[in-house]
Amino acid sequence: MGPNTLSIPGLEQVYDALATAIDAAGPEKTELFLVKLALLNANALADPAVFQVHIDAALKDL
Amino acid sequence: MHQPHAEPRRSIYYRYQVFDAWLPSMHPGPQRHAVVIAGAGPIGLVAALELARHGVKCVLLESERQVSEGSRAIVFTRRSMEILQQVGVAHRVTQNGLPWRFGNSVYRGQRVFRMEAPHDPDDRFFPMINLQQQYLEEYLVDAVRANPLIELRWGNRVNAVTQDGQGATLDVDTPEGPYTLQTNWLVAADGARSGIRSMLDLKLEGASYEGRFIIADIRIDLPLPTERLAFFDPDWNPGNTILMHREPHGIWRVDYQLPPGEDAEAALKPESLKARIDAQLAMIGHAGVPWAMDWCSVYSARALTLPDYVHGRVLFTGDAAHLLPIFGVRGANTGFQDAQALAWRLAFVVKGLAAAPLLAGYSSERVGAAREIIDEAGKSTRFMTPPTRGFRLLRDAVLSLSLSEPFVGPLYHWRTSRPHEYRDSPANSAGDDNALFQAGPGHGAPPQNVRLGADDHLLDHLDHCFALLYFTEDAAVPDALTEVVNELRAKGLPLRVIAVGSAQPVAGADDTLADADGHLRVRYGVLASGAAYLLRPDQHVCARWMGLDATRLRAALVNAAGLNKEV
Numbered sequence: 371m372g373p374n375t376l377s378i379p380g381l382e383q384v385y386d387a388l389a390t391a392i393d394a395a396g397p398e399k400t401e402l403f404l405v406k407l408a409l410l411n412a413n414a415l416a417d418p419a420v421f422q423v424h425i426d427a428a429l430k431d432l
Numbered sequence: 433m434h435q436p437h438a439e440p441r442r443s444i445y446y447r448y449q450v451f452d453a454w455l456p457s458m459h460p461g462p463q464r465h466a467v468v469i470a471g472a473g474p475i476g477l478v479a480a481l482e483l484a485r486h487g488v489k490c491v492l493l494e495s496e497r498q499v500s501e502g503s504r505a506i507v508f509t510r511r512s513m514e515i516l517q518q519v520g521v522a523h524r525v526t527q528n529g530l531p532w533r534f535g536n537s538v539y540r541g542q543r544v545f546r547m548e549a550p551h552d553p554d555d556r557f558f559p560m561i562n563l564q565q566q567y568l569e570e571y572l573v574d575a576v577r578a579n580p581l582i583e584l585r586w587g588n589r590v591n592a593v594t595q596d597g598q599g600a601t602l603d604v605d606t607p608e609g610p611y612t613l614q615t616n617w618l619v620a621a622d623g624a625r626s627g628i629r630s631m632l633d634l635k636l637e638g639a640s641y642e643g644r645f646i647i648a649d650i651r652i653d654l655p656l657p658t659e660r661l662a663f664f665d666p667d668w669n670p671g672n673t674i675l676m677h678r679e680p681h682g683i684w685r686v687d688y689q690l691p692p693g694e695d696a697e698a699a700l701k702p703e704s705l706k707a708r709i710d711a712q713l714a715m716i717g718h719a720g721v722p723w724a725m726d727w728c729s730v731y732s733a734r735a736l737t738l739p740d741y742v743h744g745r746v747l748f749t750g751d752a753a754h755l756l757p758i759f760g761v762r763g764a765n766t767g768f769q770d771a772q773a774l775a776w777r778l779a780f781v782v783k784g785l786a787a788a789p790l791l792a793g794y795s796s797e798r799v800g801a802a803r804e805i806i807d808e809a810g811k812s813t814r815f816m817t818p819p820t821r822g823f824r825l826l827r828d829a830v831l832s833l834s835l836s837e838p839f840v841g842p843l844y845h846w847r848t849s850r851p852h853e854y855r856d857s858p859a860n861s862a863g864d865d866n867a868l869f870q871a872g873p874g875h876g877a878p879p880q881n882v883r884l885g886a887d888d889h890l891l892d893h894l895d896h897c898f899a900l901l902y903f904t905e906d907a908a909v910p911d912a913l914t915e916v917v918n919e920l921r922a923k924g925l926p927l928r929v930i931a932v933g934s935a936q937p938v939a940g941a942d943d944t945l946a947d948a949d950g951h952l953r954v955r956y957g958v959l960a961s962g963a964a965y966l967l968r969p970d971q972h973v974c975a976r977w978m979g980l981d982a983t984r985l986r987a988a989l990v991n992a993a994g995l996n997k998e999v
Contacts, residue, residue, distance in 0.1 A: 405829035
């Protein structure tokens, strides 16, 4: 990805937070939660082209 | 034999007038006309009035014997009002309509987005005004009946059309049987289910969406301002959308989306309507307020256009040419712009001033506008009525986010109808100074209205002519320009010269606007005397110059008006 990558402790923190939040949302609301999260992150990213790169990367090897 | 309803339509607030049918036995002799318009809805009526302004006679055929039923197109935009001003009915709409400029999107009882339509102090009309369609048709019919150049034939239905290189032949049915009508040009303004479009076997391009809405006019007293209300995903209609608009005469229009797969006939049953309208009223905190139904119907959101509006001697306009979704007030408002773009060109062709290819410019401009609207409407429609699981998930995520994150709010705002800018029109001058201007309406744009004084605006000074706005502080328009103006006028071109910037009448101008404070010059990006704008008869800009000379004026007029070479 780009030059702004997470530190290892940061990545671990995000990993735990995301897993915990998915559990908190519950199976019926997981998708909705993830889409909201994606939109919030996209807004912070403020770059539709980079967001498209992320979409393409996430669609790989599903 | 065509037997239109002879009884007035029923309404709890509007008194329908039934007009006498036009009968062929009362008008013996062959029927040959320059222009026939099929359909006396708002678009056909405006087209007829526009043609009449150019001195062109027409016959207007209407299948029914009264104006249309129900509120239908209730919201008219500022640009529509500017067009209606030209045909002389805007004052009646202003008198009786309800103006507004705010739209509210509501989710889970919370206002999550408020749309504010721009309102410039220079504008004469509000961004939007609500009025039931039957009133608008009544005003237009009154104007048509007062115009000796228009013959409105009630109860005349077009049953068949054939055409050759010279014109079209119509089989017209009436309450006493059919007659044959020949016309050099046929304008098809016969609406969404255009019979003429079917008879010519023409296919609309684009997408049909599953979204279907019940639209209902109810009489109810609600203590709410005149603002658009849109409710998303309410408990009583999960996943779907409801729109509400205040109308004059104590009527509210409620549009609600039907769940997929629901039978439209069942949804129109009184008990179904009552349950849903009661649920909607309860949701907005007005449970139990008494109401009465006036009219209801079912509507499918579609976004389709003919790829060409000119088919030989048949010209399509309004809903006959395109079907557009209700969100964004694009139906009649788009149609008025069609009628206006068509009428002056057709008038020039009928009068022999221009050749038939001028009409191709009508088609390219208006098909381009329809496609742009369809693209925008597609975005709104995908939000209002998500077509797939992915779109639904995104829409639901936006609804949910909007309660705390205002950045998604603009996704609620479907872009409303606005006048198209014909940037690529063949009518635009190739040799002018368009690119040098820092302000003002550019190539193909509608004019910016400018307030000149109390009850006096720039657009009040325009009429059916080409208008040359010539900015000068001198006592006279230069002789070389006047020579071009006089030469082309002598050939029949309707052209009006409006001088701007002088306290005294300017010689060679038909009208002088003092513009003492320079406001008009600023709004039009004019830096010095000698600049000019050329507006087409439909008011759109086709040329502008920092310094005008006779050669470039002549070239711009000949090009925009499609003047015949031999003229």
